[in-house]
Amino acid sequence: MKLFDRDLWTEVFSTLTKNITRTILTTLGVLFAVIILIMLLGTTNGMKNGFDKLFKGTATNSIFVWGQSTGKPYKGFERGRRVKYTFDDIKLLKENIEEIEEISPRIQLGEHRGSVTVNRNGQSSGSSVYGDYPSIDDFAKKNLEEGRFLNQDDIENSRKICVIGDDVYKLLYKKEENAIGTYIEINGVYFQVVGVYRKNKNISFDGQNTVHIPFTTYQKAFNSGNRIGWMAITVKSKYDAGIVLTKIKKLLKQKHDIHPKDTRAIGSFNLSKIFSGINAFTMVLQGFSFFIGVFTLLAGVIAISNILLITVKERTKEIGIRRALGATPKMIKRQIILEAIVLTVFSGLLGFVISVAGLSYLDTKFGDGTDFPFLNPSVNFTQLIVSFTLMLLLSLLVGLIPARKAVKMKPIEALREE
Amino acid sequence: MIKIENLHKSYPMGKESLHVLKGLNLHIKEGEFVSIMGSSGSGKSTLLNIVGLLDIHDEGNYYLNGQLIEELDEKKAAVLRNKFLGFVFQSFNLITYKTALENVALPLYYKGVNRKERQKIALEYLDKVGLKDWAGHLPSELSGGQKQRVAIARALVTQPKVVLADEPTGALDSTTSDSVMELLKEINREGMTVFVITHEEEIAEETDRIVRLKDGVIISDELTNKKVTV
Numbered sequence: 007m008k009l010f011d012r013d014l015w016t017e018v019f020s021t022l023t024k025n026i027t028r029t030i031l032t033t034l035g036v037l038f039a040v041i042i043l044i045m046l047l048g049t050t051n052g053m054k055n056g057f058d059k060l061f062k063g064t065a066t067n068s069i070f071v072w073g074q075s076t077g078k079p080y081k082g083f084e085r086g087r088r089v090k091y092t093f094d095d096i097k098l099l100k101e102n103i104e105e106i107e108e109i110s111p112r113i114q115l116g117e118h119r120g121s122v123t124v125n126r127n128g129q130s131s132g133s134s135v136y137g138d139y140p141s142i143d144d145f146a147k148k149n150l151e152e153g154r155f156l157n158q159d160d161i162e163n164s165r166k167i168c169v170i171g172d173d174v175y176k177l178l179y180k181k182e183e184n185a186i187g188t189y190i191e192i193n194g195v196y197f198q199v200v201g202v203y204r205k206n207k208n209i210s211f212d213g214q215n216t217v218h219i220p221f222t223t224y225q226k227a228f229n230s231g232n233r234i235g236w237m238a239i240t241v242k243s244k245y246d247a248g249i250v251l252t253k254i255k256k257l258l259k260q261k262h263d264i265h266p267k268d269t270r271a272i273g274s275f276n277l278s279k280i281f282s283g284i285n286a287f288t289m290v291l292q293g294f295s296f297f298i299g300v301f302t303l304l305a306g307v308i309a310i311s312n313i314l315l316i317t318v319k320e321r322t323k324e325i326g327i328r329r330a331l332g333a334t335p336k337m338i339k340r341q342i343i344l345e346a347i348v349l350t351v352f353s354g355l356l357g358f359v360i361s362v363a364g365l366s367y368l369d370t371k372f373g374d375g376t377d378f379p380f381l382n383p384s385v386n387f388t389q390l391i392v393s394f395t396l397m398l399l400l401s402l403l404v405g406l407i408p409a410r411k412a413v414k415m416k417p418i419e420a421l422r423e424e
Numbered sequence: 425m426i427k428i429e430n431l432h433k434s435y436p437m438g439k440e441s442l443h444v445l446k447g448l449n450l451h452i453k454e455g456e457f458v459s460i461m462g463s464s465g466s467g468k469s470t471l472l473n474i475v476g477l478l479d480i481h482d483e484g485n486y487y488l489n490g491q492l493i494e495e496l497d498e499k500k501a502a503v504l505r506n507k508f509l510g511f512v513f514q515s516f517n518l519i520t521y522k523t524a525l526e527n528v529a530l531p532l533y534y535k536g537v538n539r540k541e542r543q544k545i546a547l548e549y550l551d552k553v554g555l556k557d558w559a560g561h562l563p564s565e566l567s568g569g570q571k572q573r574v575a576i577a578r579a580l581v582t583q584p585k586v587v588l589a590d591e592p593t594g595a596l597d598s599t600t601s602d603s604v605m606e607l608l609k610e611i612n613r614e615g616m617t618v619f620v621i622t623h624e625e626e627i628a629e630e631t632d633r634i635v636r637l638k639d640g641v642i643i644s645d646e647l648t649n650k651k652v653t654v
Contacts, residue, residue, distance in 0.1 A: 323517070324519055326517075330505060331506065331511070332505050334498065335502070337534065413498070
């Protein structure tokens with residue numbers, strides 16, 4: 007006989023509707039369990055999406071390397087020697103370490119972390135002035151309010167242009183004044199402003215009090231030659247940035263005659279560490295919610311199994327009659343398992359509907375992700391399918407217990423039951 | 425139709441075992457109307473259970489419709505019951521939340537007959553027992569006699585080889601008892617083998633052959649003078 011037999015379903019529904027209050031109460035366990043499971047999954051997804059949005063525009067697998075003073079004497083050099091990088095170092099790293107995706111060098115005018123005076127029409131600001139490549143923007147995207155960022159053309163033609171931060175604009179310009187096309191002066195050299203930016207709200211390492219000019223322009227204007235300040239390095243996503251950083255340091259130490267155990271000479275910062283920490287956090291959270299959800303679901307399904315055990319007990323005689331009339335144990339089992347599945351699926355689907363509605367409410371209420379990392383809380387199709395299959399399997403499993411009990415008793419004993 | 429050779433059955437009672445049937449030999453031919461008489465404890469219910477494939481014998485042979493019953497598992501038993509046997513119980517054993525028609529149609533469902541056909545056949549048999557107009561009623565809306573008629577219709581609906589009736593009138597008053605027995609006789613006249621278990625002399629007298637059972641052995645097997653069997 008088939009599973010989609012109308013009579014089988016009629017049998018199932020007539021037994022389930024016999025005690026409708028009990029049936030409804032039975033389904034509550036699974037209903038709540040599914041709501042908990044889906045809501046938990048949805049909200050953790052929301053958190054993950056929130057963090058993802060936060061990191062958007064940031065190259066998460068990146069490291070920064072700069073030169074410091076040596077901490078140990080080595081090969082006849084005294085300690086305290088300043089480590090300085092050139093384009094040769096970039097070439098060396100790119101040629102020897104294949105894990106590196108991109109290296110973006112930067113050079114800063116004046117002292118490290120210092121500022122220089124930028125003038126315009128008698129106004130002046132103390133700002134950081136950088137020589138940059140366009141690719142620097144891949145590390146932490148800037149929000150351009152007006153104009154554009156540096157491009158490859160600017161590098162090739164060494165254009166005397168610059169992009170300024172919002173703070174620089176505020177110090178040098180009147181409110182509402184158009185900055186694009188105007189000139190600012192740095193150390194006696196004039197640069198035309200092509201863009202004004204605001205830092206992105208999430209992750210950024212440049213402030214807004216900065217001036218970016220093309221690297222090549224910087225070399226010519228300030229006569230920096232082959233020197234570079236520091237390097238922003240992106241690592242190909244399949245490699246671990248920490249390991250690559252160790253390789254980089256080793257190579258640089260060899261080239262610059264630094265003691266292999268000198269920890270001070272090369273300064274570095276591994277950005278990926280922060281992100282992997284947060285990723286691990288959201289992953290643990292997701293796993294944990296799934297764990298809780300699944301066990302709540304298990305409890306709910308067991309409640310259904312329990313009630314079915316009771317109904318089987320109540321129906322002992324009926325089952326005996328059915329068997330005397332020619333029902334095989336398989337037919338009886340199938341009916342009871344189907345009852346378990348129908349109860350679970352019914353309450354589960356209801357739970358899905360309620361929790362998805364709940365999530366979309368949360369979404370409209372808090373889901374824009376502006377105040378805290380919470381964006382578009384929802385469950386994806388895979389998660390829905392997985393939860394649903396799990397539920398189905400669980401109901402099948404726990405349905406077996408009452409089903410087996412139902413056919414365990416011999417029909418003759420079942421018939422004697424009063 | 426039913427042939428029993430040296431049938432033994434005992435039930436374990438703690439450490440002891442209770443020997444209920446002690447080597448029965450019985451041959452019931454097709455079309456016979458037989459009653460098994462005996463007081464409680466005589467083993468007549470056990471015999472019915474074994475004949476009805478609701479229980480398994482320990483020793484001896486049991487042939488149903490020429491087929492030796494052996495290695496009987498629940499599935500096989502269910503199929504054979506459905507095919508060859510119709511049951512009528514003392515307490516009717518109708519399913520309470522099903523209508524008379526649905527109750528009668530149930531064995532056909534397990535036989536795999538389709539819905540329409542089932543309804544049709546069930547209604548025919550309800551008509552046969554005079555309860556066509558009660559088809560849509562629940563057992564609770566029927567009298568005792570009517571319930572037993574529904575049960576008889578249910579026993580007949582699969583066109584079995586044997587109808588097994590376990591104290592069919594045990595829960596009925598004498599008037600209704602008579603009408604139920606009349607119905608069984610009528611079925612027998614149409615050729616059905618009917619096997620009645622009873623402890624009432626009057627009921628047994630209605631049948632063609634009386635087998636008396638005492639303490640697990642057959643003490644007499646005689647024909648009543650109503651009809652001569654072969």
